[in-house]
Amino acid sequence: MKNIHVNQLGYRTNDPKKAIVTQNESKFQVVRVKDGAVVFEKNLGNEIYDAASEEKVRVADFSEFSEDGEFLIRTASGDSFPFLIGENPYGDFRAALLEMFNYQKCGVDLDCGLWSHPACHTSLATIYGTNEKKDVSGGWHDAGDYGRYVVPAAMTVAQLLLAQELSPKPASDILDVTWFELEWMLKMQCEKTGGVYHKVSCKSFDALDEMPHDEHEELVLSPMSLTATADFAATMALASRFYRHKKEALIAAALRAWKWCEANPDLPGFENPPEISTGGYGDSNSKDELFWAACELFSATGEKKFHDFIKSSEIFVGLGWGNMGTYGIVSYLQLANKGALSIDTALADTMKAKLRAECDKIIAKYKTEPYGTSLGTSYPWGSNMVVGNNAMTLLLYNLLVEKDPLRSEAALEHMHYLLGRNPLSISYVTGYGSNAAKNPHHRPSVAIGKATPGMVVGGPNSSKANDDALRTHCKNSPPSKSYVDHQDSYSANEITIYWNSPAYFVASVLGM
Numbered sequence: 001m002k003n004i005h006v007n008q009l010g011y012r013t014n015d016p017k018k019a020i021v022t023q024n025e026s027k028f029q030v031v032r033v034k035d036g037a038v039v040f041e042k043n044l045g046n047e048i049y050d051a052a053s054e055e056k057v058r059v060a061d062f063s064e065f066s067e068d069g070e071f072l073i074r075t076a077s078g079d080s081f082p083f084l085i086g087e088n089p090y091g092d093f094r095a096a097l098l099e100m101f102n103y104q105k106c107g108v109d110l111d112c113g114l115w116s117h118p119a120c121h122t123s124l125a126t127i128y129g130t131n132e133k134k135d136v137s138g139g140w141h142d143a144g145d146y147g148r149y150v151v152p153a154a155m156t157v158a159q160l161l162l163a164q165e166l167s168p169k170p171a172s173d174i175l176d177v178t179w180f181e182l183e184w185m186l187k188m189q190c191e192k193t194g195g196v197y198h199k200v201s202c203k204s205f206d207a208l209d210e211m212p213h214d215e216h217e218e219l220v221l222s223p224m225s226l227t228a229t230a231d232f233a234a235t236m237a238l239a240s241r242f243y244r245h246k247k248e249a250l251i252a253a254a255l256r257a258w259k260w261c262e263a264n265p266d267l268p269g270f271e272n273p274p275e276i277s278t279g280g281y282g283d284s285n286s287k288d289e290l291f292w293a294a295c296e297l298f299s300a301t302g303e304k305k306f307h308d309f310i311k312s313s314e315i316f317v318g319l320g321w322g323n324m325g326t327y328g329i330v331s332y333l334q335l336a337n338k339g340a341l342s343i344d345t346a347l348a349d350t351m352k353a354k355l356r357a358e359c360d361k362i363i364a365k366y367k368t369e370p371y372g373t374s375l376g377t378s379y380p381w382g383s384n385m386v387v388g389n390n391a392m393t394l395l396l397y398n399l400l401v402e403k404d405p406l407r408s409e410a411a412l413e414h415m416h417y418l419l420g421r422n423p424l425s426i427s428y429v430t431g432y433g434s435n436a437a438k439n440p441h442h443r444p445s446v447a448i449g450k451a452t453p454g455m456v457v458g459g460p461n462s463s464k465a466n467d468d469a470l471r472t473h474c475k476n477s478p479p480s481k482s483y484v485d486h487q488d489s490y491s492a493n494e495i496t497i498y499w500n501s502p503a504y505f506v507a508s509v510l511g512m
Helices: 093-103 150-166 174-187 226-239 244-263 287-301 304-312 325-337 345-366 383-400 405-418 443-448 468-473 497-509
Strands: 010-012 018-021 027-032 038-043 048-050 055-061 069-075 083-086 125-127 199-201
Touching (some): 018 069, 150 325, 150 383, 150 497, 174 226, 226 325, 325 345, 383 497
Parallel strands (some): 010 083
Antiparallel strands (some): 018 055, 027 069, 069 083
């Protein structure tokens, strides 16, 4: 394993540039790859103890070096992986993060090279506990399995739409990409009641080496849930400002979902019914989803009842599928920034303070972590989602409230971590970097024998969960090294749509 950790894609010419050295060295060199010339030399920083990796490290800061080309970092103990310096060292990286969602398409013929396949999961789904059938074809496979789940879909769609709205140069196809998922979500709403089915999947997971069109077991719609229905209401109301030609239909769907939520305010969190063992995405507290839905519906309709709900609600924060409050804050602050007369300025100030407090927590950790992250020693399942969400939180505050170069710098440093500047010197994005993850827990990748490109894997998981592959390979590993690039490691090496979406948002807003 390398003793020098770098972003394996590279650094923009005028951006801060840092590598991490794990050996007790005093100097480092920047070496030009094409001719082996030493083009820069400097002392390493002071020794720092990194609690997450349980190692003493030094920072190699070469920010003032601005020559374009391909380089590596060298110390007396070895070389780093090569990397680029230039105006755009990231190539099609951001596009690949977005293209991942097309690879995850369900219900249509997929033309994507090695991973092409005919339409899958096109049969009608049985509504659990009944003999009724419903067409819910389409949407994205959620993760390494072939289930489709409303709760993480809502988070993913929100992050992609906000990327389109807030990026200085949004992708031209992002609305088309995202509509594919929205169209499926609309099918998940019950025509009679307005409630939204929590998920559709087979009753259990099939073999890991199975292509999607080879999964032929019965599709089952799990019962409606308050969490899924509130998320649906929020997502449709949000989407209504992006898809103007469908605005009325989207708002109508959101209002019907809200009415169902009003009629079912005390439903317990979703749990898998008997016989169903696919991903649960259960949430015992749906108040944050309702807060988000009220904020989006107020933005979309201006109706007083939604504003009253917001004013009487606790202000929630969070960008993960279990804690969705920040999306509501974003929606309300966008209204405030537009000068909407109906905005409660005191409430907006409270929201700003809540979001600022989250940023301050992130920055406080960032300042103590040499790898430029903000997780401390807590690396949960999907730690790379937390890395992306923390970076996104910093950028949202900069965009909506007050700019601070430190927050932008920290967000970029988080991306350097994902792309290889981490204790394992592994790029956590398949196909991108000299030492990128190659064996994700992802059925099409396993079946074909090669990883689909542009997928963010889950990353280190210090709990080890009940993951035999992770426990076998990382039994005594410290938190930030509790990762194995193995197809059986579902808790560290699976992929999901909602691990790609925060990375995409950050890359897009930062112009990577």
